[in-house]
Structures are given as structure tokens and as C-alpha cells.
Amino acid sequence: MVEVERFVDRLKAAGVEFFAGVPDSLLKSFCAYVTDTFGKNHVIAANEGGAVGLAAGHFLATGMPALVYMQNSGQGNAVNPLASLADPDVYSIPMVLLVGWRGEPGVKDEPQHVKQGKVTISLFETLGIPTEILPDDEAAALELTRKMVERAKAESRPVALVVRKGLFAEYKLQNKKPNIATLPREQAIEGVLKALPKDAVVVSTTGMISREVYETRERLGQDHSRDFLTVGSMGHASMIALGIAKAQPNRKVYCLDGDGASIMHLGNMAIVGQSGCGNLTHIVFNNAAHDSVGGQPTVGGEIDFEKIAEELGYNVLQSPQDQYVNPQGIGVDDVASGMRWLISMEEQFNQHKSEYSDELPKKPNFILFKVAKGARKDLGRPKEPPQVNKALYMKTLADA
């Protein structure tokens, strides 16, 4: 096992003083330590490609390599700037990639990590990026780290260090940001699901939001046929929802998204906003954190999602939270009645509109919930594999 403090000290001794990345549960201790100790020399990027860009900029300005950390799910986001910016065939920019290895062959993991886990090493090999798996022995891991940093500098290229589950000794985040709200996310989700019209379908995002959608349906004694649980492909739930909304303009589609996921591919919101799909409602549960992988902060606490959505062309609905005098005290039933009110207002508006025009509403809706970080300790995971989820969901969509 490796102490994160010693690992970071070794990087610093080798000249790596700037860290950027997207959090990962296998790198939780490392992310926490870096968050606590690095201040302005640490940036939690929107996505892994952005982190590679930050490392490139750091090198251009200082001549020193930076460290980019990510879960292996983020390799795809990083491939473009690794191949077309940092590669020795292009600008030849040194950096150290620290990659959490979910889905390592032989280690049981969730379905979304299986394929990525199989190709993690070979993907780097294909890119010509020297890659090493960090050994469990601390002294050996630190020595390998030193050597790899030296190699990145000597050959002016990215190198990768792959981290197995359980490598880093536990370090707990000290400087926790306060919650931006008290409403538990699972209660907000339950309130929303309770209020949705019968024929509406849901597309929910990666991580705990989809797990809570699944568990809520179980608790309510409902089946899972109306929920597409986007277990992987973080940041793309709104695009999946848009694909459905365009193909089935009379179907109400609800995208249940996270702040981290929406920020990861914020450009998707511009496309939804300008899509002309009035049958799509995009709901963001903002806890200002990457809760699913350890609660590391996002910029969700600083940006105004409703203003952004409005500027991008959404019809921003008054959040059920803001319909109450004391939004801090609300729970499932308040969220559900607030949502029902919004849905009935929308229906009345559409009916009224259709008396004057044949055109369907052109703007997608946007609803923001500010929620607390954290989830139930015993939160489960979907029991059926993704392909069973897909088949059930497609059956629902096939029924007019």
C-alpha cells in the first residue's frame, strides 16, 4: 500500500507541482490529499481531455510536466488531446497520467467498467504511451514513479501510471465544502418519479442518480421499464434523451442529470436548448460535488445552471424547491406536488396554445434541484444487466 503523502512528495521531488483531473473512486485518497494541499496548483477539470489541456498549458508556461489523474472511463475523453496535442508526433508535451483501473480483468466490477478495464493498457500501448502498473510495495511504487517522470521529461511525452484498487492508503478529505442544500438527492428523485405522467420515460445519468432511480422504483413497487440507466458514458444522458425525444415527439422524456455530468459535457446543453424539442425536460440535481466517486467539489456551487439553461434556449421552470417558503424543510411529498403542479401548468399551457396554433412547444424544459451531498450507506445497484434494461426500455418505447 502507498501513502498518498509520500507519493505526492516523490512527484514534487521529480518536479511535478501541478495537478489536474477528474475524480475517481480508486483515486479517492489521492484526490482528497491533493485537494487539501495543492490550492491553486490543483484544478478539477470538467472532463479528462480538459485536464490534458491544462497540463499542456502548464508545461508551455513552466517547462515542467504536470500530473493528470482520471478514472480509466475518462481515457476516451483524453485520447484526442493525447494524440493530437501532447504526442511526440505533434507538440511533444511531457505529462504524467495517473489512471484508476476500474474493471481490471479478474477483478469483479460493474458492467460499465468491464470493456474499459480490458482495454486500459492496450489503449495506451496503441497510443504509444509508456505505461506501468504501480506495484503494491511502496518503495517500488515510488521508485517507478520517479523513473516514469524522468522518462516523460527526457522523451518529452506523456507517460501513464495505472492504479489498481486498494493501492493508496486511506486519506480523508479535511477541507470539505459545505452542502449547498439540505434536501437529500434520493428524496428529490422519489418526488420527481412519483409525479411523472404514466407514459413518460426517463434517462438517468451515471453514478448514484441512476442507482437511486432504480432503488426508488423498487421501493414504490414499480418496474424498471421506463428508465434508461446510463451506467457509463458520463455527461451524455441528455443526448440520449434528445435522441429519443426527436424520434418520438409525442413522448415526454425526462433526463435526470448530475452537476458533474452536465458540466463534463456542458456543450450538450446548448444542443438540447436549441433542439426545438418541447417534449424533453432536463432535470439537474446539483450537489456541487462528484458525489458518486467521493464527493470532490465541482463548480456547480458557483455557477447558475438556470441562467445558463435559459441563455441556451431552455424554458426554465420554477424549481419545486422554490415554490415553498421554506425550501430547506421540504421532502418527497413536497417535491412530488411541486412537480405535479409544473406538469399540469405545462399541459394547460399546451392545450391553450394548440387552440391557436398547430405547433408543438419548441423549447425543452429545465428544472434545477439543489441537493445535499451523500447517499444511503446501503444504496444498491441495478440487479439486471444493461442489456436487459435496454430490452425492457425499448419495449416501452415501442408501445405507442
Ligand SMILES: Cc1ncc(C[n+]2csc(CCOP(=O)(O)OP(=O)(O)O)c2C)c(N)n1
Ligand atoms: C468519463 C468519466 N469520467 C469519470 C467517471 C467517474 N465518475 C462516475 S460518477 C462521477 C461523478 C458524477 O457526478 P455528478 O454528475 O455531479 O453526480 P453525483 O455523483 O454528484 O450525484 C464520476 C466522476 C466516469 N464514470 N466517466
